[in-house]
Amino acid sequence: MAKGLEALLGANLDVTKEVYIPRLKTTFTVKALTNAETAKARLRATTGKDNVDAMTLSYVMISMACVDPDFNDKALKAHYGASDDVDCVGKALLPGEVQKLTTEISTLSGFGNEEELLEEAKN
Template sequence: MAKTVVKNGLEALLGATLDVQDVVYISRLKTHFTVKALDQAEMTRARDQATIPTRKGEKELDGQLFNAVLIAKGCVDPDFSDKALIAHYGATDAADCVTKALLPGEIAKVLTAIMKISGFDDEEELIEDAKN
């Protein structure tokens, strides 16, 4: 009978990498997208990029923009910041390209994959945690 080796937390962290990737199949395009895990700094930058001023001078997180920025940062292939892709969709930047190139269900599917490999088991949990 084979023994299962259980590492303690320190051993697990010392042997771990933050470079985690996965693939997501997009049936409409008949291709796979490669996505990567986002670390805390990337999440913070995405939240900052999606926080916009309101008419009252306060700041508010734009949820749709936040999702698009997360995908733009977390999608390795295709690269939504590619100038040819941005030009093809008439987008202003990578996040805008995400919303113009993908259907809403595809956005949800890619975002869910990015969130899962970033350590969040539940999409709603990630969005709420990222907002805070």
């Protein structure tokens, strides 16, 4: 059997990672987003004619990929006076935390520096 086929047959799309948030002195658990989830996130962040708002896209990605905490939690939304899960992300996190989580989610979802990943795989 070919290596690529063998790898795909044994692959698991359910990939998670813990990301430490220093200000909160805790970790968030994030998961990789599927193609369908990524498309849904882009659609939710699109305003006007094909204009994707980058900040909104980050908030949506975090909301969708965050396993713990759940930004759709009723008490969490009430605490921050948020109208929905995406608004809660924007109100609860600092810009650097948004950046850190978005980067980790993107990497888990297959977006990243291929050269670094190749070096890591070799070692």
